[in-house]
Amino acid sequence: MTRYIFITGGVVSSLGKGLASAALGALLQARGFTVRLRKLDPYLNVDPGTMSPFEHGEVFVTDDGAETDLDLGHYERFTGVSARATDSVSSGRIYSNVLEKERRGDYLGKTIQVIPHVTNEIKDFIATGDGEVDFMLCEIGGTVGDIEGLPFFEAIRQFGQERPRGNCIFMHLTLLPWIAAAGELKTKxxxxxxKELRAIGIAPDILVCRAENPIPQKEREKLALFCNVRPEAVIAALDLDTIYDAPLAYHREGLDQAVLDAFQISPAPRPNLTRWEDVHDRIVNAEGDVRIAIVGKYTQLGDAYKSIAEALTHAGMANRVRVRAEWIDAEIFEASDPAPHLEGFHAILVPGGFGERGTEGKIRAAEFARTRQIPYFGICLGMQMAVVEAARNLAGLADAGSEEFDREGRSLTPVVYHLKEWVQGNHTVARSKNDDKGGTMRLGSYSAHLREGSRVAGIYGSTVIEERHRHRYEVDMRFRTALEEKGLIFSGMSPDGKLPEIVEVADHPWYIGVQFHPELKSKPFAPHPLFADFVRAARDVSRLV
Incomplete structure (x- = not known):
């Protein structure tokens, strides 16, 4: 039977519940257990797909096409377990499901209430896949006391009561602030x-306390006494140099042992932490530095490109170098020479995005990388802008652009168009510009066929790949011949040959654009091959400087 661990947060948000959950999942795996992690978010959006990256950070996409919270990226990176649509839910989705059932008459005329109908829907979600793994870790978004989160807290309280005794435990993550004037940590x-959590009916079994300084034994005992937990279940979560030290740090603090003790699993299997010791060694003992410019449009918020930042870190580990990623707002050089901003970098990466803002800057970045022979990696919109740049400056289409930006009747030649249909599995999906924005893109994992002898086929070591997508615009195949005659090769295509997946410049040290999002599949112990080879190319440039 699956055991359940519910992870809640208190005091303030952004303490690292997602990271703590992911690290705990990795530690349980290191002891030989199977795990799956889930995120329950209280916001009323059905999913984060329509949220601004400034509002919520990046949208993480699963193989089966779900747009989810970025914490699912942490879960995958630390455990290697591919997330599914059933691993993420919001209040919006829960209420939508309940209302759809009410409209169908599933409730047989009953009055629909938060308890039991909403809480039952949440419990049904939690129990999905019961018995598939040894441990199910469920993180509740937000903090205790948030009005939006109350149905979730009530649901996990009920769930814990309804399961056999000892089948569920609760882990609560809080903050121990350091008051400099008093020179002490505060436990209040x-x-x-x-106290607020217990008022809801949930008594935490484990406390994970974020702190800037070590927690003295006296404060641990005080917390144990007043919070009614065992002293050994008070776990310090100190600031780390890298998030990938979290499994080792939590193990030293005894988090995984505290969890097994709470479930009365004895004797506990010994952990094998070799994987994480190797990750630590590769970060600490890097043998050089590379500077990579990320030219994007959401650069004010690091979480907007979280998976890209982590994929570059993984690629640095693979090459035993430190990646110094510097974020540059594409708008800075929309109307000026990019050279002063981009000179001195060993490689340039242009990530995805939506809307016209900053696109001319991305096009200039692509041109700078192509003409200066600097490694270039374009992802999603970054690939499309590389194609627009080539169309303008190589194929002679001076007015080349994207249909996405042609909203005011300007005279553009759209070499990138709104994707109207594509093949998904055994059926064709059709879309129009007037469709709802949420969940209507080409989402999830799709196959691509790579050209024999191409650079990407060599990097992957295969001519058939599977990658995750999130886009509603696509490069127009009508311009393929003109572009290939000028050296921009369409080296990856959809299986039916209709949709371009990868472009590359043959006579360039490293110039690749991909329509998909390879960063979503990268892990510290399994770096994505495209990112690993991109950083290798940047390393080679750095050694020539």
Whole structure:
């Protein structure tokens, strides 16, 4: 029978519940257990797909096409377990499901209420796949006391009561602030947070306390006494140099042992932490530095490109170099020479995005990389802008652009168009510009066939790949011949040959654009081959400088 671990947060948000959940999942795997991680978000959006990256950070996409919270990226990177649509749910989705059932008459005329109908829907979601793994870790978004989160807290309280005794435990993540004037850590915020949690009917079994300084034994004992947990279940979560030290740090603090003790699993299997010791060694003992410019449009918020930043870190590990990624707002050089901003970098990466803002800057970045023979990696919109740049400056289409930006009747030649249909599995999906925005893109994992002898086929070591997509615009195949005659090769295509997946410049040290999002599949112990080879190319440039 699957055991359940519910992870809640208190005091303030952004303490790292997702990272703590992912690290705990990795530690349980290191002891030989199977795990799956889930995220329950209280916001009323059906999913984060229509949220601005400034509002919510990046949208993580699963193989089966779900747009989810970025914490699912942490889960995958730390455990290697591919997330599914059934691993992420929001209040919006829960209420939508309940209302759809009410409209169908599934409730047989009953009055629909938060308890039991909404809480039952949440419990049904939690129990999906029960019995598939040894441990199911469920993270509740937000903090205890948030009005939006109350149905979720009530649901996990009920779930814990309805399961056999000892089948569920609760882990609460809080903050121990350091008051510099007093020169001490303060436990009162954590006490109040636990008090509020207990008022809901949930008694935490484990406390994970974020702190800037080590927690003295006296404070641990105080927390244990006032929060009614065992002293050994008070776990310090100190600031780390890299998030990939989290499994080792939590193991030293005894988090995985505290969890097994709470479930009364004895004797506990010994952990094998070789994987994480190797990751630590590759980060600490890097043998050089590479500077990579990321030219994007959401650069004010690091979480907007979280998976790209982590994929570059993984690629650095693979090459035993430190990747110094510097974020540059594409708007800075939309109307000026990009050279002062991009000179000195060993490679340039242009990530995805939506809307016209910053696109001319991305086009200039692609041109700078192509003409200066600097490694270039274009992802999604970054690939499309590379194609637009080539169409303008190589194929002679001075007015080349994207249909996405032609909203005011300007005279553009759209070499990138709104994707109207594509093959998904055994059927064709059709879309129009007037469709709802949420969940209507080409989402999830799709196959691509690579040209024999191409650079990408050599990097992958295969001519058939599977990658995750999230886009509603596509490069127009009508311009393929003109572009290939000028050296921009369409080296990856959809299986039916209708949709371009990868372009590359043959006579360039490293110039590749991909329509998909390879960063979503990269892991510290399994770097994505495209990112690993991109950083290798940047390393080679750095050694020539």
């Amino acid at each position: 915020p954590t006490q109040h947070s636990v």
